[in-house]
Amino acid sequence: MAVFLNNSFLDDEQALLHVSDLVIQRGYAAFDFCRTVNGVPLFMHDHLERFYASAAAMHLAVAHTKEELTAIVHELVQISSLREAGIRLMLTGGYSTDSYHLAEPNLLITCNPVKTVSAAEMTRGVSIITYEHQRELPHIKSTNYLMAVWLLPLLQQQAADDVLYYNKESVTEFPRSNVFVITNDGTLVTPAHNILKGITRKKILLLANEIMQVDERNITVHELASAKEIFLTSTTKKILPVVKLNGATIGDGKPGPATLSLYEKFVALEQIFYPQINAD
Amino acid sequence: MAVFLNNSFLDDEQALLHVSDLVIQRGYAAFDFCRTVNGVPLFMHDHLERFYASAAAMHLAVAHTKEELTAIVHELVQISSLREAGIRLMLTGGYSTDSYHLAEPNLLITCNPVKTVSAAEMTRGVSIITYEHQRELPHIKSTNYLMAVWLLPLLQQQAADDVLYYNKESVTEFPRSNVFVITNDGTLVTPAHNILKGITRKKILLLANEIMQVDERNITVHELASAKEIFLTSTTKKILPVVKLNGATIGDGKPGPATLSLYEKFVALEQIFYPQINAD
Numbered sequence: 001m002a003v004f005l006n007n008s009f010l011d012d013e014q015a016l017l018h019v020s021d022l023v024i025q026r027g028y029a030a031f032d033f034c035r036t037v038n039g040v041p042l043f044m045h046d047h048l049e050r051f052y053a054s055a056a057a058m059h060l061a062v063a064h065t066k067e068e069l070t071a072i073v074h075e076l077v078q079i080s081s082l083r084e085a086g087i088r089l090m091l092t093g094g095y096s097t098d099s100y101h102l103a104e105p106n107l108l109i110t111c112n113p114v115k116t117v118s119a120a121e122m123t124r125g126v127s128i129i130t131y132e133h134q135r136e137l138p139h140i141k142s143t144n145y146l147m148a149v150w151l152l153p154l155l156q157q158q159a160a161d162d163v164l165y166y167n168k169e170s171v172t173e174f175p176r177s178n179v180f181v182i183t184n185d186g187t188l189v190t191p192a193h194n195i196l197k198g199i200t201r202k203k204i205l206l207l208a209n210e211i212m213q214v215d216e217r218n219i220t221v222h223e224l225a226s227a228k229e230i231f232l233t234s235t236t237k238k239i240l241p242v243v244k245l246n247g248a249t250i251g252d253g254k255p256g257p258a259t260l261s262l263y264e265k266f267v268a269l270e271q272i273f274y275p276q277i278n279a280d
Numbered sequence: 281m282a283v284f285l286n287n288s289f290l291d292d293e294q295a296l297l298h299v300s301d302l303v304i305q306r307g308y309a310a311f312d313f314c315r316t317v318n319g320v321p322l323f324m325h326d327h328l329e330r331f332y333a334s335a336a337a338m339h340l341a342v343a344h345t346k347e348e349l350t351a352i353v354h355e356l357v358q359i360s361s362l363r364e365a366g367i368r369l370m371l372t373g374g375y376s377t378d379s380y381h382l383a384e385p386n387l388l389i390t391c392n393p394v395k396t397v398s399a400a401e402m403t404r405g406v407s408i409i410t411y412e413h414q415r416e417l418p419h420i421k422s423t424n425y426l427m428a429v430w431l432l433p434l435l436q437q438q439a440a441d442d443v444l445y446y447n448k449e450s451v452t453e454f455p456r457s458n459v460f461v462i463t464n465d466g467t468l469v470t471p472a473h474n475i476l477k478g479i480t481r482k483k484i485l486l487l488a489n490e491i492m493q494v495d496e497r498n499i500t501v502h503e504l505a506s507a508k509e510i511f512l513t514s515t516t517k518k519i520l521p522v523v524k525l526n527g528a529t530i531g532d533g534k535p536g537p538a539t540l541s542l543y544e545k546f547v548a549l550e551q552i553f554y555p556q557i558n559a560d
Contacts, residue, residue, distance in 0.1 A: 016296040019388055026425035027307030059433055136427055144426045145306035147416055153339055
């Protein structure tokens, strides 16, 4: 792991925080995650926009400009020698003197190997379950994944790949992904409220607008069960078809045509920015 | 700060965690907090019971027995030379290889100076506001205080001392304290559901049962506003009268007789365990 902490590039074993930091004491830090394609950060501008917005919403000031952060991330990727890397940006509540009130934030950026979805996983699709939960401060990307990690044993027990949260009757999002539905009339629908707006979600909406009807609105758990196609989107998963919902098969249990079409368009979009690589 | 990390007593500057720990990456750690009176941990047995229960509910195994933890805490207090100390017990999700799945937990215990409520603060009482929010996994004491820290600027803006969460119509708890109400017929009421059951709350219920009618049930925000007395309880605040709610005066704006009576009984309870000190 290559690390940048405040003003220094560090080796893995130097990547330490004092326990008085509010990210440890109170789980308080703004967060973002992006990946590189062939050594170049993908959609960096969007991720930085969101990171600064999360930090501001959490009353945390980023000491660096976006240009400086971009340069730091590029240097970190170079130090790591990784072609496919996951970049974690974190701005913590800082070394608090009373373990409660904000101090000067610590900026932590790490660069690790990352695995995107394989062609086989894409062809197979994933099995999901639903769970009633509303993320706290959903518009902010923070380090609060308490519920997500807590639910991992349930996923294993139910032999499910991921969990889709719902709030009252409406589905919202996965712990780390957004949800999309193709309705029976071929419209692409995704929730608009009580969610974190993913960067991949944003790109899919842009691409889909050119080729199909698109609607951002509430989706009930009931409507989800009768969807023609379901897929999820995230930075590492890109577009991943959902073929099973709470044990019931969705569509014919295989990735649907609209999902595959959007997947192809998304991979093509990546290639526009990175023409040197081949789509897998 | 005196520190115990896994198997070692450390100085403050050695109290470091690697950033791969899930408490940093995902805000995932069981937590507890107790204080010492004249150098001796108060209600240690109750706090350890709850700490082990939180850890178990979070799928984290404590490597030490309760007897071992008790001995470690006593030694840590001795090392610190503090008479009035706050002890933080934390069991983290550990150094995860993928920043998501649980690893071997890290046990962190810190010992810091602590300030309890002064006689002047007790006489003055506190001003509170209400805010709609339900803590995630409320029965578990974890390091997730995202909402609590996030609301601090609102408290400052409203010149309030603390915020009382409510879920739909019913009040639940403060970020770090429980709420009690004296109704107009003199009954002591406190919420029973969707809360963390505080150790001070438990002691107050035991004491109150001897001298008044006690009821654990839902309290609406509306009922709260017409309460005869309101107070909060916590390890550092003991019993603290609430004299203002959302800008409106409670009772005659002074600590009420039932609150003061329970406060006296609680201080006397402390003295049973620590006869060498004087109540302040």
